Amino acid sequence: MNIPFVDFNSMHAQIANGLYDASSSVINSNWFIQGSEVSSFEQAFSNYLSIHNCIGCGNGLDALVLSLKALGIGQGDEVILPANTFIATALAVTYAGATPVLVEPRLDTYNIDPSKIEEVITPKTKAIIPVHLYGQPAEMDSIMKIANEHDLHVIEDTAQAHGAIYHGKRAGTFGNTGAFSFYPGKNL
Incomplete structure (x- = not known):
C-alpha cells in the first residue's frame, strides 16, 4: 500500500x-x-x-534568518529556542552565525517551557525564539516578561500557528518580529 x-x-x-x-x-x-x-x-x-508592517520573503527559514540579522544577532551570540521544533528554527540561528541553546518543552503543550528559560540565559544570550506549535501559542506573557527583564529580543516562529490567539492578540505579534511560513502543508 x-x-x-x-x-x-x-x-x-x-x-x-x-x-x-x-x-x-x-x-x-x-x-x-x-x-x-x-x-x-x-x-x-x-x-x-493588526500590525504595521509585513514583509514577504522566500520561506519561514528566510524570515527567521532575516529577523536575526536585522536585530544584529550573529557570531558569538546565543539564541534560546525550544528543543521540540522543526530543524529550520535551529538552522536559522546557525545561518546567522549564532549558537542555538535548547530548552525542553512543557509536556502538556509541547511548546517551550518558560520556567526553564532563565536557567540557560548567559551574558551571550541575545534572543528567545518561541515556536507556536500545532496551532497553540507559546506562553507569551511569561516569555516577554523574561525577555524584558534580561533585555533580550523575541523572534516568534509562527509557521504552525497562523491566526492563533493568545490573550486577545494573534501569535506572531508579541515579539520584535514574527516569522510565518505558507508552505502548502502548513496548518493554516
Whole structure:
C-alpha cells in the first residue's frame, strides 16, 4: 500500500479554480518576484494581524534568518529556542552565525517551557525564539516578561500557528518580529 506523506490534491481540489486563476494572473503579469500581488498580500496579512508592517520573503527559514540579522544577532551570540521544533528554527540561528541553546518543552503543550528559560540565559544570550506549535501559542506573557527583564529580543516562529490567539492578540505579534511560513502543508 502506498500512502503519500502529504496529499495536496485533496487539499487543493476545493479551491483549484481560484489557484489556477491566481497563478495565471501572476504568469500573465510577468512579475514573479515582488510586484502588486506580493504588495497586496503583505498589506492584507498585516491588516489581519493588526500590525504595521509585513514583509514577504522566500520561506519561514528566510524570515527567521532575516529577523536575526536585522536585530544584529550573529557570531558569538546565543539564541534560546525550544528543543521540540522543526530543524529550520535551529538552522536559522546557525545561518546567522549564532549558537542555538535548547530548552525542553512543557509536556502538556509541547511548546517551550518558560520556567526553564532563565536557567540557560548567559551574558551571550541575545534572543528567545518561541515556536507556536500545532496551532497553540507559546506562553507569551511569561516569555516577554523574561525577555524584558534580561533585555533580550523575541523572534516568534509562527509557521504552525497562523491566526492563533493568545490573550486577545494573534501569535506572531508579541515579539520584535514574527516569522510565518505558507508552505502548502502548513496548518493554516
